[in-house]
Amino acid sequence: MPRETFTEFHRIEEILKKNFICTLALEDETAPYLFAMNYGYRERAFYFHASPRGKKATLFRKNKRAGFWVADSVELFGDKKDPCSMTMHYESVTGKAEVMEVTEVSEKNDALNLITAQAGGISGVDYSPESLDGVLILRAVIIEASGKRSFR
Numbered sequence: 001m002p003r004e005t006f007t008e009f010h011r012i013e014e015i016l017k018k019n020f021i022c023t024l025a026l027e028d029e030t031a032p033y034l035f036a037m038n039y040g041y042r043e044r045a046f047y048f049h050a051s052p053r054g055k056k057a058t059l060f061r062k063n064k065r066a067g068f069w070v071a072d073s074v075e076l077f078g079d080k081k082d083p084c085s086m087t088m089h090y091e092s093v094t095g096k097a098e099v100m101e102v103t104e105v106s107e108k109n110d111a112l113n114l115i116t117a118q119a120g121g122i123s124g125v126d127y128s129p130e131s132l133d134g135v136l137i138l139r140a141v142i143i144e145a146s147g148k149r150s151f152r
Helices: 009-018 055-062 105-120 129-133
Strands: 003-006 021-026 033-038 040-042 045-050 065-077 087-102 136-150
Touching: 009 040, 009 065, 009 087, 009 136, 021 045, 021 055, 033 045, 033 055, 033 105, 040 105, 045 055, 045 087, 045 105, 055 087, 055 136, 065 136, 087 105, 105 129, 105 136
Parallel strands: none
Antiparallel strands: 003 136, 021 033, 021 065, 040 045, 045 136, 065 087, 087 136
16 A cells, blocks of 8 residues: 655645644643644644633643644545454644744634634634633644655
């Protein structure tokens, strides 16, 4: 089964633009803390939203770097009667990003619209100042990324 690794950014961006769930890893005291978040992607940066309180917010504010993974087109193939013959076909992107909090009101509004557009096709909303105050918006600029593809 052919496999390939790629670093051409146009191929990486194809995967990032057509998906909306990203698994992130942040450093915690005893082990990496992994979780999935929906995102919006534009110009080599992810945008995420979270509660301004809680474990994720604390870790994001403490750690300025995150690992990420986005998977696409995941399928299991093979003979189910012979599990050793089975394999996964997929495309994915793995990398590292520098994370910063977005505080400017218009950028927070734009980021929320980007996230909702990518996840559900909803955009053009003017969020109230109270809504924007109640959400943590993060921009994660890609430092390095590579893609992987496994196919028939």
